[in-house]
Amino acid sequence: MLHSSINDSVYQVPLRNQTVNAQIFNSIATIDIIQTFYNDTQDPLEVTVNIPIDEDYGIGKLTVEIGDQVIEGKILEKQKAQEKYEDAIAQGHTATIASEDNEKDEIIKLTIGNLLPGQEAKLEIQLLNVLKIEGAAYCLRIPLNYFPNYEAKLNGYSYKFQVEIHSDTPITYLSHPNSSKIVKETSDENLLHIKLEKTQENVYCLDNDLVVYYRTNDMESTVLFSQESESHPDQVAVMLSVLPSFIEQTTSVPSLDTYEEEIPDPQDVQYINPGDCIYIFLVDRSGSMRGDKMQTTKEALKLFLKSLPPRSNFEIISFGTQYTVLSGSPNGLEYNDITINNAMNQIESFQADMGGTEIYQPLEYAISGIQTKLQKRIFMLTDGEVSNRNQVVELAGKCPYDVRIHSIGIGRGCDVRLVSDVATQGKGSCSLVVESKDLKAIVIKALARAKDPSYSNCKFILSQNPIISANNLKHNLINTTGFELFRNEIFLILAIIPKQDFENLRISASSDINPISNKGINYEWSAADFRQLNMGNELFKIAARMSINELSIPASKYSRVPTKDIEKISIEYQVLSKYTAFLAVNQNDEKPIGELKQINIKQEDSIPIERNEKRCRRRVQPTSPTSQVFSFSSSNQDQIKKKKKCKEKKAAQKQETPKKKQDDNENVHHNQHHQLQKINQAMADTEMAEEEEREVETMQIDDQIYLEGYNNNQMQGLIKSPLKVSQLPMEEQKYMLSYSYQQVEI
Incomplete structure (x- = not known):
């Protein structure tokens, strides 16, 4: 069970154990994450877990096991799934919903609601993924933040990690996590099967990602x-x-070498040597590159120079209306400390002050004007705003085989078609830099592609x-x-x-x-x-x-x-997307008694919060990709009553006579001051309570009040500004207080 403290009180987070099972077939991996929750409180719980995923991951299956009932989740349209989830909770059933976070594509938000006192639920979510290559080996990586609250020192839940590798060619290299062991190794003429296993009683012992690397004797086989x-x-x-x-x-007979917690070295593999290269950087310094674009370009250029391989040469060509060359030598500059430091100083002084954008001439000089026996690797850093796109692309297509052009598109407004077409015709790669935080990964990948054969x-x-x-x-x-x-x-x-x-x-x-x-x-x-x-x-x-x-x-x-x-x-095909959600519902014979408490399990050292919901909703500002929005839920009986009351109120409004509506509007003017005082006092109380909550370091609670049901031409939807009602124009105040959902109970 997980523990966290709030104001010296200890709360138990109901995760008993977790199992991660991975099946690998060559480069395809299916990863099953199995979590067992148990509610040993006196209240029904709603538990939310964040699961971080990569873009290439697919969510293939969600099942929930409660007692002897196993329910497989179904993919529905997201809004429809949310409505069915809320209906199930209101009726006292246990329900589970999983969807992509609206703000963070790389987060799956999984919530199990109405976990009854004494009830145990086993959740299984299946991830589908394509392995990546690291160190010339297949890499399966299970991030540490797949294991909730792994940093909390009082964590007590156990975990199990299992991997089965199926390969149709012999495996020659295997690196596995420490304390794991090979429990099975079989092979026949068609398939090699290796099973790894790691089990620990306390997840606090886990301090690194769980990573498995392996190579086969014929990595290039289709x-x-x-x-x-x-x-x-x-x-x-x-x-x-x-x-x-x-x-x-x-021609040697393949044999399996196993290592514990080793990062594979690509130098262990005897690659075919593509030969020495000169790296030529075309840097756009036209007026359109002013501001953040120029700064990003300078940072990228510095990263490139620092990452160049030994015994290489480099050249920098700045261009705008005209172009200038850093060295002017046929072989460029040799890579050493002196030339790199001098180049760094030059880059620091670069400004977007060279007029318009003319790429054709500097690109032509890089391809044909630099006379050298070295292979050329050209990197074009630009926002691509040119008038002669077709001519530039045509020039790139005339490159000889030993010249490759890699393009780096800078900024959100760059000409994607130009940088993409130039890279395609120049037998290179295209990368887009939207935010500077992506630079390091993009530079490393682009350089790797430039150095390697293809x-x-x-x-x-x-x-x-x-x-x-x-x-x-x-x-x-x-x-x-x-x-x-x-x-x-x-x-x-x-x-x-x-x-x-x-x-x-x-x-x-x-x-x-x-x-x-x-x-x-x-x-x-x-x-x-x-x-x-x-x-x-x-x-x-x-x-x-x-x-x-x-x-x-x-x-x-x-x-x-x-x-x-x-x-x-x-x-x-029942695979999760941004516009759909998984839903699984277990119908409970026993109805919940008491308030529904919500607990959030995070993939970082954080504090779960449990609060009762009022009609006022607060918005929690996320502090990290794994932060959650806390919604506070009342008892199921209260929810049913509120729904019933709301429906009766709407039905009564439909039957109102015009005379009654007119009387109501007049009453609004009479009661307006009293209502405003009530709302503002409630909001002041809320702000005071939130000020106390700010003492909890991991929480950042905003004092914005979301008033439901307000919808007119001037302010569509919900009020999302921190203004009090009294600060709105008088006509807006009248509209707010006369609307059927005007009450805000605190």
């Missing part, structure tokens, strides 16, 4: 899976996975028209222009096709031949090449989630997100 589902009997889901690795093949002009074609088709890198497969696949970046295609078309399925892949490795991607696969997984929904849900991710990105800044299409895919 993986093909298919799956059928009872939920979609007329469809088949297929997956194709490609991982360019450019590893020198060895497959160019890649094209993948499906012979059948899929119901859904998506890929993790969001490339346009229909476009005739090929794209780049970089070393150690997994490329996944997932598609759902009619079952009747599966037998005739063909997937063809092609690319240019890499001159360093003398290899390319030139294959064709048929239905017979796909390994069939067990009956299930995993591939269907991952395909649906990838499709939702693609649809969530507008085609341009003038395009709208197709919310109805996303909602349809989400409900049909």
